[in-house]
Amino acid sequence: MALNEAQVVATELEHVDEVLPMLFEREDKFFAKLEKRPVIKVSNRAMRVPLELRPGGDFAHFDPDGGDLGIGDGPDYEVATLQPAHLREAIQWTKKAEWAADDKRKSIIDLVRQLTSKSMQEFRRNLDSISMTDGTGTLGTVTSLTTTTLTNDTILLNTDGFNARLLRFGMRINIYNATLATQRTSAGNLPKIIFYDLANKTIQIDQTVAGITATDLVVVAGVNGPNPVSIFGVKYHHSNAATGTWLGFNRANFPEIRANRVAGGGNFVLPFARLAINKVGDRVGDGTIKNVKAWMHPCQKQQYEAVGQLVSLIHKQPKDEALDMYFGDNMQMAGAPVETSFSWDKTRIDFVYLETWGRAEMHPCKFYDVDGRKIFELRGASGGVATSQVFYLTVSFQEFVRNPAACVYIDTLTIPAGY
Numbered sequence: 001m002a003l004n005e006a007q008v009v010a011t012e013l014e015h016v017d018e019v020l021p022m023l024f025e026r027e028d029k030f031f032a033k034l035e036k037r038p039v040i041k042v043s044n045r046a047m048r049v050p051l052e053l054r055p056g057g058d059f060a061h062f063d064p065d066g067g068d069l070g071i072g073d074g075p076d077y078e079v080a081t082l083q084p085a086h087l088r089e090a091i092q093w094t095k096k097a098e099w100a101a102d103d104k105r106k107s108i109i110d111l112v113r114q115l116t117s118k119s120m121q122e123f124r125r126n127l128d129s130i131s132m133t134d135g136t137g138t139l140g141t142v143t144s145l146t147t148t149t150l151t152n153d154t155i156l157l158n159t160d161g162f163n164a165r166l167l168r169f170g171m172r173i174n175i176y177n178a179t180l181a182t183q184r185t186s187a188g189n190l191p192k193i194i195f196y197d198l199a200n201k202t203i204q205i206d207q208t209v210a211g212i213t214a215t216d217l218v219v220v221a222g223v224n225g226p227n228p229v230s231i232f233g234v235k236y237h238h239s240n241a242a243t244g245t246w247l248g249f250n251r252a253n254f255p256e257i258r259a260n261r262v263a264g265g266g267n268f269v270l271p272f273a274r275l276a277i278n279k280v281g282d283r284v285g286d287g288t289i290k291n292v293k294a295w296m297h298p299c300q301k302q303q304y305e306a307v308g309q310l311v312s313l314i315h316k317q318p319k320d321e322a323l324d325m326y327f328g329d330n331m332q333m334a335g336a337p338v339e340t341s342f343s344w345d346k347t348r349i350d351f352v353y354l355e356t357w358g359r360a361e362m363h364p365c366k367f368y369d370v371d372g373r374k375i376f377e378l379r380g381a382s383g384g385v386a387t388s389q390v391f392y393l394t395v396s397f398q399e400f401v402r403n404p405a406a407c408v409y410i411d412t413l414t415i416p417a418g419y
Helices: 005-011 029-035 095-100 111-130 270-284 298-310
Strands: 039-041 047-054 076-082 085-094 138-141 144-146 153-156 173-176 193-197 202-205 217-220 260-266 293-296 336-340 349-352 357-367 376-379 385-401 408-413
Touching: 029 111, 029 357, 047 385, 076 385, 085 095, 085 111, 095 111, 095 385, 111 357, 111 385, 260 270, 270 349, 270 408, 293 298, 298 336
Parallel strands: 039 357, 260 408, 293 336
Antiparallel strands: 047 076, 085 385, 138 217, 144 153, 153 202, 173 217, 193 202, 293 349, 349 408, 357 385, 376 385
16 A cells, blocks of 8 residues: 555654744834924923913003003913823743744744834834823724623724724723713723724623723723823824813813814815914914924825825826826825824824924833843742743823914814725
8 A cells, every 4th residue: 555645744844934924013103203302301290381371462552642551461371281101011921932932943033032122112003002092091982892702892993083993902901981980990800802803993802891882982001090191192182172171271261272173074175274274374373383294094195185086187198108096105285294194093184293292201111120120020829930021111201282272183084985
């Protein structure tokens, strides 16, 4: 009887492809821009940002023939205040995993080197995500809930312009009600994302959380109690809300600290961008701000491109020519260069004047260390050393805007089909 393949399978060599593709993204486009701004070193005491809030002087006609000139007035100076928020990224592994992948003859990667080299990229990606938010740490909005098993909740996130984009597989999360007054999760037992389907805007967590309902909010871990406070991101500073606070100011009493808004309410149309720029000029003067960039999700860039395609003409030459019906990347919107980020709210276009943005830093973004030690062993149930290690990346900072009157955004834009 002929020797068959099953009889020699024990002698066959196994090949492992040495290319290690990354099946997810680690983009930090906006945070990277903000990080290049001059940093202000602060302590844990509130940083003060002085503002010339209102003009001074008393303007009127007068009678030079012995008339009364009256008394004068002066400008109002106020101060915005902020304190740093503290964020970390924790990376843990076992000794067995380390030993199994500490030599090129065993693995295509050196595990510890891989973890240390990639963890900072992951941390920065998450800092970029939190920089998109409204200061409460809200990363998503619940559309619906299904409990597929007795122990797991599956959550659809298809209500806001972020969907599941700001979340990550393996991340622990909080669940709050829509007003952020009620925390549905327990600080000591936060649910962990064990299934992450970005395309279908769905996550599954490793437990059931009582009371989850549509409009509930998915909030970053580490905050507790009502009205959580996190990084003051784009949606915090780029807001014309007349309720709530901005860096210590009551928005109802100080319209000067509200940003400018253009309510889209549908598909993007050309007048929106010009109106946005003009709203800023109306507040702070013509030519006061320069180097403004229009930040948006690529889906809004697509909408803008579609407007341009409607007015384009193709002049065909009497020769064989290539066809490209799309515009290049050198787009401008009312003079503002277009910048895209897949982490941007899909329903918004924000005209960002980066010169007015600042970063107050108490502790720079780096490895947490104690007397030079960066890797720490865990403890077992007996109190002895466990065969597992952990390291942390930490940062303490806050984001602020010196002039909210120079900020403007277009919101409530329609998301194109497929996004």
